[in-house]
Amino acid sequence: MTLLSRRFFLFGAGVCLPVLFVGPSLLLPRSSVFAQTNSTNNEMSLRAFRAVASVLTSPRCLNCHSSSDGPLQGDDNHPHAMNVRRGVDGKGSAALRCFACHQTENGKALHSPPGAADWQLPPLKTPMAWKSLSTGELCRTLKDPAKNGNRSLQDLIPHMDTSLVRWAWNPGPGRSLPPLSHDEFVSRLKEWIATGAACPE
Amino acid sequence: MEITRFQVDGKLAELQIDPQTPLLWALREQLGLTGTKFGCGMALCGACTVHVDGNAVRSCVTPISAVANKRVTTIEGLSNDRSHPVQRAWLQVQVPQCGYCQPGQMMSAAALLAVNTNPSDEDIDNAMAGNLCRCGTYARIRKAIHVAAELARSGK
Numbered sequence: 157m158t159l160l161s162r163r164f165f166l167f168g169a170g171v172c173l174p175v176l177f178v179g180p181s182l183l184l185p186r187s188s189v190f191a192q193t194n195s196t197n198n199e200m201s202l203r204a205f206r207a208v209a210s211v212l213t214s215p216r217c218l219n220c221h222s223s224s225d226g227p228l229q230g231d232d233n234h235p236h237a238m239n240v241r242r243g244v245d246g247k248g249s250a251a252l253r254c255f256a257c258h259q260t261e262n263g264k265a266l267h268s269p270p271g272a273a274d275w276q277l278p279p280l281k282t283p284m285a286w287k288s289l290s291t292g293e294l295c296r297t298l299k300d301p302a303k304n305g306n307r308s309l310q311d312l313i314p315h316m317d318t319s320l321v322r323w324a325w326n327p328g329p330g331r332s333l334p335p336l337s338h339d340e341f342v343s344r345l346k347e348w349i350a351t352g353a354a355c356p357e
Numbered sequence: 358m359e360i361t362r363f364q365v366d367g368k369l370a371e372l373q374i375d376p377q378t379p380l381l382w383a384l385r386e387q388l389g390l391t392g393t394k395f396g397c398g399m400a401l402c403g404a405c406t407v408h409v410d411g412n413a414v415r416s417c418v419t420p421i422s423a424v425a426n427k428r429v430t431t432i433e434g435l436s437n438d439r440s441h442p443v444q445r446a447w448l449q450v451q452v453p454q455c456g457y458c459q460p461g462q463m464m465s466a467a468a469l470l471a472v473n474t475n476p477s478d479e480d481i482d483n484a485m486a487g488n489l490c491r492c493g494t495y496a497r498i499r500k501a502i503h504v505a506a507e508l509a510r511s512g513k
Contacts, residue, residue: 238486238487239482239483249483250468250469250480250483251413251465251466251472252465252483252486253412253413255412256406256412256413256414257400257415257418263399263400267399268399268418269399269418
């Protein structure tokens, strides 16, 4: 092998081998690479949101994010006993405020009132009503500051760490838990946001 | 055991009891204020309703620790001389039958009128829905609340 052909062999191998290892995407035009990356992100984002939605539509979230003028109860989402109303601030009506019965901790007995700090529904102005929404509608509602309490996507993350939201994972006796752990839920929420916060149709 | 200090019907109370003791039992057993009744013990009936800082709460599920340094009003403290519009209206309309739930009903009614001086039937039904009456005096309760509102507004 001449010096020239030896150089060509080494140079050629240096170029070709990485191409073989990194796969065919490097061989595509730049616009196609971006399209493929976007498509991958979109799929990841949709998968992440479906996981997030499985928690948001669980009874522990949905019973306060109801579509009626009052909270729901139980794993079957029945209307709250005593005709409890949302009230303007989401904390009940006059003389029947949420804190009349709900303390800052769960009652210990079965069927006694659950409790967490700042127990409330979303306020009347932005009721954040999720019940009966499709997964896509839920996603768009969650992203819309006019419907989510004027929150950016990043603002959603600390909301999920409030004592009231965390209560869903410590709901007291006789109440089911959301389908994901709190850590996994927050992780999937962050993943959804980081990958573009895509929404299903 | 730590001491919990709070105001009851305008007087200072200091109780050295378990902080988880329900306010209801502190009122009835420690302070002898037996006007507030035990009904269900789970905030389901409203018989134990008192005011904490002016808001109606169910004393059977409110731990004494939650009222530290706060102002509690019981049925005994609504007025010294039965002059509160709710008390006068209850007598005028002759609301009670057996009477057991009525202290709670009156405390919820007073809390409603404190924030709504001219409640509609719907306002009354929403505010009073957590107070049960097994004698079924609901129609008289609603009428008495309208009378009390009128008494309060007229200043008589």
